[in-house]
Amino acid sequence: MTLNTSRRGFLKSAAAAAAVLYVGARADGVLAAGSAPAQLNPFVKIDADGTVTAIVKHFEKGQGPATGLTTLIAEELGVSMEDIKFEFAPSDPSRYANLAFGQFQGTGGSTAMANSFMQYRQAGAAAREMLIKAAAQAWGADASALTIEDGLIKGAGQQAPIAEFVSAAAQMEAPTEPRLKDPSEFRLIGNASVKRKDSPPKTNGTAKYAMDLHLPNQMVVVIARSPRLGGLANGFDDSDAKAVKGYIRAAVLPNQAGVAIYAENTWAAFQARDAISVDWDLANAESRSSDQIRDQLLTAVTADPEYNVNGADQAATAALIDGAEKVVEQTFYFPLLAHAPMEPLTCTIEANEDGGITLHDGAQMPTGPHFAMTEIFQLPMEKIRINTMFAGGSFGRRATPTADYQVEAALAFFITDRTRPVKLVWSREDDITGGYYRPAVAHRVRVGLDSDGNIAGWDHRIAAQSIMKGTAFESVVVHNGVDHSSVEGVADSPYQIPGQHVGLTDVAKATSVLWWRSVGHTHTAYVMESMMDEVARAAGRDPVAFRLALLEGGGKDQQRLAGVLKLAAEQSNWGQAPAGRSQGIAVHKSFGSYAAEVVEISGNADDDVQIEKVTCAIDCGLAVNPDVVKAQMEGGIGYGLGHVMRNEITLTEGEVDQVNFPDYEPLRIGDIGAIEVHIVPSAEMPTGVGEPGTPPSAPALANAIAVNGPRVTDLPMTLNGVSFA
Template identity: 60%
Template sequence: MTLTTSRRNFLIGAGASATALVIGLKASGALAATPEAAAAAETSFTPFVRISAEGKITAVIKHFEMGQGTTTGLTSLIAEELNADLQDVDVAFAPSNNDLYKNLAMGMQGTGGSTAMANSYQQYRRAGAAAREMLIAAAAEKWNVSAADLTLSDGVISGAGKSAPIADFVTAAAEMPVPAEPKLKDPSDFRIIGKTGIRRRDTSGKINGTAQFGMDLHLPGQIIVAVLHAPRTGAKVASFDASGAEEVAGFIEAKAKQDNSGVFVYATDTWSAFQAREALSVEWNFDAAESRGTDDIRAEMMTMVNSDPEFTVKADLSQQEAADALASADQVIEAEFWFPNLAHAAMEPLNCTISPREDGGIILHDGCQFPALVHPTIAGVLNLDPSKVEIRTLLAGGSFGRRANAESDYNVEAALAYALTDRTKPVKMVWSREDDVRGGYYRPAFAHKVRVGLDASGTIVAWDHRIAGQSIAKGTMFENFMVHEGVDHTSVEGIPDTPYAIPGLHVGLTDSKPLSKVLWWRSVGNTHTAYVMETMLDMVAKAAGQDPVDYRLKLLAGGTADQNRLAGVLREVADKSGWSNKAPEGHARGVAVHKSFGSYVAEIVEVSGTVEDGVKIEKVTCAVDCGIVINPDVVIAQMEGGIGYGIGHVMRNAITFDGGEVVQSNFYDYEPLRMPDIAAIDVHIVASTDEPTGVGEPGVPPSGPALANAIAGLGKRVTHLPMVENGVTFL
């Protein structure tokens, strides 16, 4: 998709003043700037910084904010290079424009894969540095002094005995030659990047209620639509009776979805829409519907991992050679693992609003994670030229992957509901918590079977690893670049590419048909592969009679960059947790370390109690190496959040099916982590000069296995999840 926009329209749409300086990067990497008064269409222009005629700086954010801190991180990069106070820089979400605002790691506009800071670090710093140099150049010319004698700080240019606010130079700066290679600040001069105590840009609005999420939006004359979804995948509406709904005050009408997979219920307010939906009487056709249950799919996957795999993922030894090595090993450690489907369960249920424009187009108001996918999809559904579709991005109350899928499902659902109206009023689609929990697009279910052979010294001689699960990419637009030789990499990531030097590694994969739509879930395949790798290594170390940390360090002694950095966080967490000291009486500790999304995270969980009477999580100690740290407080918060998210789900969460229907419906039977569940979390950041890497997801993968390894120290090895359904009680 290619969209064109003029600089003039961009500035007007963003509410800029009559004259403004806009700085950004062309697609070629060259910088560009223009005065709004002379703006002309230029599709390769990529603005990230706006400075109004009054000197107000605005950072244009190309990654949406779902709580992960992008508005703070990207604004910090702009503010740093402009020597501005972070709180003085306004934030605006970028419009939908794939050419101008694409994620450099993905090639399209979207947020995900913990890439926001990693792909924007140099891009946003260069934009800020260019603005600084152009403003100074304008001042130097006006004052007839050398630019080298001037500095910019806190919105004021000074030097050579003169001083003036940047507002005095905005118009002239827009006419200045654009520096091809603006000079970036030396890290020793940073006053924002890497500093603690920096207040997040989105905190105050979330506290005082001024921050606007999709659920908060209320447009004049809007209609609310709730959706009665089919109870089983593939079921269709045979008929429905809305006479009961007609008795609900505020009910407007009910219409079957265009594909008969549900019924739209329109009302004047959310409560009325939900009540009217409950009053519908629907006859469902289940002829083509899913009828299997979780027990069926689990049995199927366990059979798969005990059979020859469908695809070979990695073969340091052939399957036969691995079998021979295992047969001659001094001892073999083996285990089977089960991971159920999981819901994303964000605090804000899915919603979005579509409102009409005077030109016949529409505006989609949404916490939109992937505009590059949503924009053309919505245009197609509504039979509109893409230029007639505008996306206004709002804050999102979490996502964990749910808002980003190839089908743009909930956006499409809103568009279909809008299409059945006369298109003169805004239509706001709202899902209930039950809709959200039962709405599909789950973390896939997976099974593993691992057999590890050791020689007499405890050294690994063979590792046979078989995986069965539900592919996320196959059958979607992502298949062409995510599936190679039949293998969906998200099903196995973290195993064939492990930094551990594991001799005789053989990895096989077999695909299983899912019970429902599946999707990436915070840290994707690493959610189950890290659990298996780290619990198996713990079992192997103990079978070898060696310390679990020392055993891992031996496997990371090869001297590669990955091994050195993974070993670095492992040593750090061992030191900070007091690993070398014996745990207190009645306590046990477990360790896990994993690389994902370019970052290296090690965690040690300390527990107390007994598995029968109740386990208490006393403390989680974490060490993270994520390259150059932009906002340390955000990194710590993301590690804390990832740890809680990962631990909470392995403790007690599962989406299960009975006869094709989802059993769980709300937080009473799909319970989120509670504050008392973890007594303390202690995060340590390992200093690094490497480029920034991800922090939104890497805290999740080691958390579950670190907890499992700690519980094993109390006498219970858990390989089938969730833990509460497999012999563990938590206090």
């Protein structure tokens, strides 16, 4: 097998284990090392020449685990960031499971640093102690007198590179409880000058993405998919496609979900697909249009909810609100949204000489496609290999409960003679029209205020298309009928709201729906923070002071949320916007982190709003890589703002209307003037940063617009009364 990439394969290098030190944490938590890598769960690899490699179990789609996890090992081991490399772990959930997902290997939910922090520190610390012990034995010295600095073992009047002791250390038992460095000893963790490990290869072009891979003698396959969810392919006519140079053949996939078109190159595959006529069975396909879906959701939030989420007495809450001095009421609607990562979906599949299969993929959750391929090819797990490559974004799209695109590739390969690799390619149009989407959701909120402007009752109803029901995750996330991803951010809000009732109603999915950057928080934060401003205005209170009053006297959640709220207000000069500008604020907890954002705008809804500045305060516990944290906050803010400004996915009789960036326009660099990120110093365990920047951004913008303009409750903003410069 020949790959156009120089990545060193972990399993291949394991054969030379006699000259390599592997250290990791087994599932039982006991560290182990030695010459039998097949029995280990390695996170650290040290070659005989002293080269240190971090085996990264979370894939890199731009969010930074290749840097963060490598930093933890380098810190504890005692090597510089320049002298440590990284490789992506092989697919093996027994050794590389995401601890937040159970026995499932994957990246998502902003869990990479949170679940791996202690694992990787322990692995680095164990390697350090083993190398020091080997040096101490060789020098006849006391191990406690030795240290490792920048890859050199020093002490007892001696100094030598770690390479000299790798072979001896590899024969030792790893310590079960290695000493972790005290934070006062950190040189790399928390150091803002530590740069990303993946920036140089991405800059010089040596980083290989799944789209870059080109195997010898490969075929390119594209799929003609049903224009409406649920349609099945009965057959096709490829008479015109045969005139396309490079066209090979076409075949209906075994599950009838589409027609696979094979060609010698991507252009020929796309041209041939355009020339093929497919006979679709649409009898059971989706036929609703967006207006019907919208009406169903809005009707559902005006009726009694299907599920009582927080167990509060709905009638008692209604009585509190009806008897209040003032009542503030709003209904919100959120459309379907596409993920639209810059790299469209793609993967390559080939047969191995040993009768196995290799999938080359930007694999966000390798366990799913791994199991799927064992079923498709009727092979044991060990015969399926997944080569994880870089991915150009995901925002959740590369991790589906059905492993949709990997299954497409596997089925397209399965029905060939398997002598040629098959590379599946999605176009941008495939990506925008082919699902999966952030679900459409509606909220209706009624809040009663007493004569002192305090909340007396809060009735919050949500109608949503459930992400988790009907998937393998249902048993974990759905309890008593409630899909927590539909109500997170409301049902578990840190605000201490008296008389609050939360209800949920499920509405039939119009298309495939999926987690989207920050999942349910994408809409719950918008509603909670928009309502906080509306209620504060009705009470005649400053929005910051009003929020702080609902956090006073609480526990750590309330204190940390109040902390970022105060920091963002202070750093943005809250209440002192220059003439002609307005400010809006929002604060939200998601994925264990606390984020507050102030959006400052010029202009108004009728005359081109311009986002001049966003000030962000983030409390994510210990910031392992401050530079990465800031970048993730900036990216999350931009992602949230861009979509709320102008994006939606609509359906006409079940067919998606938008096809490419001209009608699903991403954020432009000129849309935001400046972003400032302020990180709260903390000794708490690290929490998520990939997603928490997104939820507060949109409501902060909405609150800024509402200062001198409309309260936007229907999205996107450009279709509901707001123009942008």
